[in-house]
Amino acid sequence: MEPIFSMTTLQRNPNKVKEAARGSVVRITEQGTGAYVFCSEDAFEQRIAREREDAAYEARLLDAVGRGIADIEAGRYVTSVDEAFGRANEMRPRLA
Numbered sequence: 746m747e748p749i750f751s752m753t754t755l756q757r758n759p760n761k762v763k764e765a766a767r768g769s770v771v772r773i774t775e776q777g778t779g780a781y782v783f784c785s786e787d788a789f790e791q792r793i794a795r796e797r798e799d800a801a802y803e804a805r806l807l808d809a810v811g812r813g814i815a816d817i818e819a820g821r822y823v824t825s826v827d828e829a830f831g832r833a834n835e836m837r838p839r840l841a
Contacts, residue, residue, distance in 0.1 A: 747772055752780065 748765040749772045755762050765771050766784045770792060773781040784792070816822060823829045 749774060751775075755783075 747770050750762050750765070752773055752775045755773055762771055762783065766788065769788055770782050770784040772779055773783055775781075823832055
């Protein structure tokens with residue numbers, strides 16, 4: 746969970762908020778409602794990098810699921826381990 750500080754804490758004890766912001770995004774509230782986010786440049790860059798990795802993973806996952814659905818619709822699937830090994834043995838000479 747990201748640290749949450751009030752605007753008053755930011756004004757009265759900025760070092761406490763800055764220390765928390767060195768490692769992660771800090772949320773600043775104003776009158777009890779979320780108003781701002783605050784973080785160090787390093788924390789910001791780490792967050793951006795993590796979001797990029799997550800987006801790339803999601804894209805690869807969606808692609809794999811799409812290919813799997815297309816294979817099922819085209820009848821390219823097996824229903825037993827023996828059938829899977831048989832199919833692999835058929836493909837081996839072509840792919841070697």
